[in-house]
Amino acid sequence: MDGDSSFIRSDTTQAIAQLRARYPWPPERPEFSEDWFGWLADTTAEMLTGQCPPDARLIVECGTWKGLSAKALLLHAPAAHLICIDTWLGSPEHQPASGNQLWADQLPDLIEHCRANLWPWRDRVTLLRANSPDGLKELAELGLSPDFFYIDSEHSFDHVTKELNLITLHWPGAIIVGDDYNNAAVKLAADTHATITGRRMVSNPSAFCFPGSPEETP
Numbered sequence: 001m002d003g004d005s006s007f008i009r010s011d012t013t014q015a016i017a018q019l020r021a022r023y024p025w026p027p028e029r030p031e032f033s034e035d036w037f038g039w040l041a042d043t044t045a046e047m048l049t050g051q052c053p054p055d056a057r058l059i060v061e062c063g064t065w066k067g068l069s070a071k072a073l074l075l076h077a078p079a080a081h082l083i084c085i086d087t088w089l090g091s092p093e094h095q096p097a098s099g100n101q102l103w104a105d106q107l108p109d110l111i112e113h114c115r116a117n118l119w120p121w122r123d124r125v126t127l128l129r130a131n132s133p134d135g136l137k138e139l140a141e142l143g144l145s146p147d148f149f150y151i152d153s154e155h156s157f158d159h160v161t162k163e164l165n166l167i168t169l170h171w172p173g174a175i176i177v178g179d180d181y182n183n184a185a186v187k188l189a190a191d192t193h194a195t196i197t198g199r200r201m202v203s204n205p206s207a208f209c210f211p212g213s214p215e216e217t218p
Contacts, residue, residue, distance in 0.1 A: 012058060015142040016081060016126070023129060025115065025122050032109065032116040038068035039152075044179050045069075047207035048150060049076050051177050056080045056147040060139065062132035062163055063153030064088075066110065067117040069179075073150065074121050082121075083146070085128045085135035086153065088114065133162045140170040152179035160189035164210075168197060176210040 048069065052059065056077040064070050064084040074082055088111035111129070118125050128135045132153045139146070149171070151163050160178065167176055180186045181203050190208045194201040199210045 012144055015144050016058075019083070019128065019139075019142060019144075020126050023127055025127075029119045030112040030116045032113050034117055035113050036066060036068045036071075036117060038065045039179070040068050040072060041179075041206040043204045044207040045072060047177050047204060047209055048072060051175055051209045051211055052076055052148045052150075053175075054078075058144065058146045059083070059148045059150070060085065060136075060146045062086075062135070062149070062151040063179075064114060064127070067114045069150065069152065070118060070125065071121075074118075074124060077148075080147075081124050081126070083126045083128055083139065083144075084114075084118075085130060085132045086111075086114075087131055088129060132159075133166060136163065136166045136170070140166075146171060146174055149174055149176045150178070151176065155180055155183050155186050157185040157189045160186050161193065164189065164193045168193075168199070168210075173212075175212075178208050179206065181208045182206050 049072070052073060054077055057080055059073055059077060059080045060083045061070055061073065062085045064086040067084070070082060070084055074080070111127070114127065115122075118127075128138065130138065132151070149167050151160065151167075153159065153163070164176065164178075167174060178186065178190060181190060182205055187208075190201065190203075193199070194210070200212050202209050202211060
């Protein structure tokens with residue numbers, strides 16, 4: 001696999017190649033069967049497909065888990081390169097101390113399951129292993145210009161606020177969709193961002209979206 005990015009705008013090809021060299025795929029598919037255990041509510045899927053341009057060329061996902069929503073984005077935007085930012089170590093709610101053993105049991109081989117699931121699309125996917133604020137900064141330093149962002153990582157107010165602020169700072173015209181609008185902390189972060197920036201926001205029971213530039217107002 002040579003990381004061919006001929007379908008991406010020529011001015012980003014070198015940066016994508018550099019990123020893929022930092023975060024290479026293994027030479028062979030991990031020996032795990034497909035396992036799509038994860039979360040993608042119908043209303044979130046509707047928001048993704050309704051707001052992500054089908055002709056998008058570069059998409060960033062913050063929080064990938066085993067790749068369920070990544071697969072949806074890859075199928076929806078067949079010319080896009082997808083950068084998935086995740087630690088693959090789980091968020092606080094996935095840890096054994098949270099009391100949810102089903103989620104905790106997924107953690108030891110989480111990234112290997114993700115690699116196995118997304119293997120058919122490996123030429124179009126870069127798995128950037130970092131927390132999302134650091135990963136977003138790395139993309140900005142490389143000069144990449146994503147068309148679309150999907151955020152579904154740690155669900156704390158501070159974390160979601162950092163993600164929204166970084167995206168708005170470095171890519172002010174990009175479309176942002178976020179999951180878990182029914183989570184109180186996520187909802188507060190999204191609502192606060194809309195109030196402070198004046199960005200138009202739309203939402204449904206499980207997801208929110210900033211579809212325009214920060215200058216747009218309701």
